[in-house]
Amino acid sequence: MEAIIQYLLTGLSVGSVYAMVGLGFYVMWSAAKAVNFNFGDIFMLGAVLAVVLLDLGAPLLLAAPAAVLAAAMVAAAIERGFVRPFNREANAIGWMLTTIAVGTMLESATTALFSSNPRALPSPLAEHPIRLGGAGIYPQELLLPVALVAVAFGLEFFYRRTLTGRAMRAVAYNRVAAGLVGIDADRITLLAFFIAGLLGALAGLLIGPVIQASSTMGAVIGLKGFLVAIIAGIANARGVLVCGVLYGVAEKFIEGYLSTAARDAIGFTLMVLLLLLFPQGLFGKAEFKKV
């Protein structure tokens, strides 16, 4: 019983990370019909930049938001420099190559400048585990589902209640029509990548104290976030959220009952099978076509 609660809690925590990264993919995809394939690097920068700022003597309460903001700006810069110029034609795929290239460069540069070893990201919430129904967990880990709920409500409010959010949905639905009501679709897309960057970097910052900050921390998590988004059906935010959390929980149960080594092998196999059964994603439907 204790073990089950333990797997559920840590699964919920890591699943929230996948869900937040997956939501980042959702935000990028819906606006641009393209994504930053190495989005895991934005996740990584959220944690690494926080460590760097702490090194420089900044207090945690300043370093944390500054790191997220800076990482989101990098995400926006990647859209401007490596997605937009390679996403001009209807079925362009150049952005796949260019975002992987710039991501790899970012990762190498971080290894060279920051450290090739993982470094601790100190947080007062990751010092002493608390007991919950016999399971031990850091309060820091519980922050993630809380942050996920906040992010979900924040996105919902943005997309449905603000003019800019409605404009982003308009761009997602029909870029030409959006332009014809006076919306600068390029600017909205830039903003979408910035918002996605905020989500990814926030996830990295919050999980950083638990898994440590390193230049490579984002690689696999970025991939899993992408898979979760695809499995859910990338155009469905709620689906992405649910799939992300479920995948995190499933991982912890596989880890617990089988082994850590089996986790990714079984997890990815599961994903492939699901995609075979649901080519549009679990919650996806064929995207609207022009009437």
Place this chain on the structure above:
Amino acid sequence: MSAPDRPSGSEGVNRPRQDQALLAVAGLRVSYGRIEAVRGVDLEVGAGEFVGLIGSNGAGKTSLMRAISGVLKPAAGQVRFDGAETTGLASHRMVARGLAMVPEGRMVFADQSVRDNLLLGSFTQLRRDPAGAVAEQDRVLALFPRLRERLDQEAGTLSGGEQQMLAIARGLLSRPRLLVIDELSLGLAPLVLDMLFPVLSELNRQGLSILLVEQMASYALAVTHRTYVMENGRVLFDGPSAELANDPRVMDAYLGRRAS
């Protein structure tokens, strides 16, 4: 119907220059790869004019409209709007300058409510003049009472005619000086058209310049002042709509086949 006061901000002492057209297109060419859809078109719309553009399917009408409104960049030629060169300017900039287009196929934001579609129509105005934008919403809804009844409905659930009303309303909300309408009648019942065309005539009487692209030549010739006839990417001829309606070239090619 109350007369909407058109935006007066830019109408200074220097304008209107009577001889100068609101929209002037010269030698415009549009290509898709090696295929040339528009092959050197000259076209003008004067301030306050209601101009039609007719021609069969594939004549290049939509490509021409898309190049004028900034949806695509022309391969060659010039577009001047309101006295300034606007060739190749993106559509959101054209909207800001006062040229709005109701696109072929209407393209309402089907996943958003009618209310939000209208709000997006006011996108440029809400930043410039929020109070004026709200007043304009009321004026436009007075033109299309059906939309007021469906404000909270998703736009995708509207009938074709209602979607066309919404698309026109959305275009009007940017407070354009020139409204371009691409294929008003597409897929709509005659009953709906009998309701929509008078609204356009009324808007024109109130001072709005309109460029109407229409496959249903009889309708276009009945409401517009002047009409261009386009075929194979070129303008064949143009003239007063009343005269063209009796022109044998038009009757043979467009009226005989289409009208009733």
